[in-house]
Amino acid sequence: MTGSTNSTSGPGRRPPGPRLTRADLDALPNYVPGRSPADLARELGLPEAIKLASNEVPYGPLPGVVEAVAEAVAGAHRYPDMGVLALRDALAERYGVDADRIATGCGSVALAEHLVRATCLPGDEVVYSWRSFEAYPIIVATSGATSVRVPNDAGHGHDLAAMAAAVTDRTRLILVCNPNNPTGTSLRRAELDRFLDAVPDDVLVVLDEAYREFVTDAEVPDGLTAYGDRPNVVVLRTLSKAWGLAGLRIGFLVGHPEVAATVRKVVTPFSTSLAAQAGALAALRQADEVRRRCALVVAERDRVTEALRKRLPAGQVGGTVPESQANFVWLPLGDRSVTFGRACETRGIIVRPFAGEGVRVTIGTPAENDAFLAVADSALTT
Numbered sequence: 001m002t003g004s005t006n007s008t009s010g011p012g013r014r015p016p017g018p019r020l021t022r023a024d025l026d027a028l029p030n031y032v033p034g035r036s037p038a039d040l041a042r043e044l045g046l047p048e049a050i051k052l053a054s055n056e057v058p059y060g061p062l063p064g065v066v067e068a069v070a071e072a073v074a075g076a077h078r079y080p081d082m083g084v085l086a087l088r089d090a091l092a093e094r095y096g097v098d099a100d101r102i103a104t105g106c107g108s109v110a111l112a113e114h115l116v117r118a119t120c121l122p123g124d125e126v127v128y129s130w131r132s133f134e135a136y137p138i139i140v141a142t143s144g145a146t147s148v149r150v151p152n153d154a155g156h157g158h159d160l161a162a163m164a165a166a167v168t169d170r171t172r173l174i175l176v177c178n179p180n181n182p183t184g185t186s187l188r189r190a191e192l193d194r195f196l197d198a199v200p201d202d203v204l205v206v207l208d209e210a211y212r213e214f215v216t217d218a219e220v221p222d223g224l225t226a227y228g229d230r231p232n233v234v235v236l237r238t239l240s241k242a243w244g245l246a247g248l249r250i251g252f253l254v255g256h257p258e259v260a261a262t263v264r265k266v267v268t269p270f271s272t273s274l275a276a277q278a279g280a281l282a283a284l285r286q287a288d289e290v291r292r293r294c295a296l297v298v299a300e301r302d303r304v305t306e307a308l309r310k311r312l313p314a315g316q317v318g319g320t321v322p323e324s325q326a327n328f329v330w331l332p333l334g335d336r337s338v339t340f341g342r343a344c345e346t347r348g349i350i351v352r353p354f355a356g357e358g359v360r361v362t363i364g365t366p367a368e369n370d371a372f373l374a375v376a377d378s379a380l381t382t
């Protein structure tokens with residue numbers, strides 16, 4: 001290179017390397033993925049460890065998925081269909097919406113990011129409840145927008161009145177996580193109706209329904225059917241959880257055709273991979289099996305909640321385990337969260353502690369949940 005005046009010596013000189021000018025990113029927390037069970041098992045000298053940290057469903061890929069993906073990747077030297085036409089059509093048919101209202105992405109987390117990028121200029125505000133999905137602050141900051149976090153209410157759920165009050169002229173987007181990750185709490189129809197009526201119609205409301213398939217409370221609305229007629233509402237869904245495709249990275253959104261078209265424009269080209277498209281098409285043919293698996297998860301969720309509530313009485317600091325409509329439960333252990341997480345890990349069970357707040361525990365198989373409850377017994381009483 002010629003003409004460079006950079007020098008690496010002398011006072012005030014910066015070290016060699018690219019100039020990373022985004023000082024605002026220094027303050028960002030890293031996304032914390034669940035720990036590898038294989039690593040933990042090796043460390044502890046156990047045949048295997050149990051992972052209850054990432055809200056996956058424990059029953060393996062759905063029937064037909066592995067074969068469909070294997071067949072598709074025989075053509076891996078070709079780009080996938082960038083329009084994702086067959087999959088969008090299948091989703092449209094399954095959910096009773098027009099395909100032009102759908103956009104797919106590399107997981108619904110990518111779609112959340114695309115939506116923020118599509119709506120926010122630097123300084124624009126994104127409102128969300130906190131604590132909620134840990135990717136939200138990362139997405140907002142990397143997009144150059146400003147996070148407006150509204151504290152969860154005493155029951156660990158969204159405070160919708162405070163969220164509506166937090167809307168300003170700079171607000172472009174609101175993230176509503178229903179059910180909420182990591183607390184499992186959910187919002188009911190009447191309160192969501194009120195909230196949506198209160199939000200200006202030029203502000204996009206993103207209903208993140210990653211855990212919709214586990215909802216059993218009839219009062220918790222399905223955003224697609226309840227709010228499909230509201231142009232400023234977008235519903236995010238994922239195939240990572242109930243549909244068992246976390247490793248393939250595939251999610252979708254349903255919104256106003258203009259919103260969906262804009263997202264399809266800003267999406268990273270070809271980011272819905274060949275394998276993801278084939279796997280999702282095969283998974284969508286297994287709706288009955290998904291329902292069966294979700295029912296197993298729900299039965300276990302209710303059993304684990306009841307067992308934990310006996311160990312964690314309502315009167316203690318932080319309260320008891322809130323009712324979960326997702327495939328995980330929340331232990332509001334406050335300052336004890338990290339110690340509890342460590343105690344589980346030393347016994348070969350990986351859960352997800354959030355320092356100073358609580359611990360999220362994914363519902364596994366009955367045997368995995370029993371193993372967790374046995375550890376919780378001693379960890380909660382010491």
Ligand SMILES: Cc1ncc(COP(=O)(O)O)c(C=O)c1O
Nearest residue numbers: 107108109133181210238240251
């Ligand atoms: C609330 C919520 N939204 C979105 C996602 C992202 O899912 P994915 O990117 O795997 O589709 C998750 C994953 O944990 C989540 O909890």
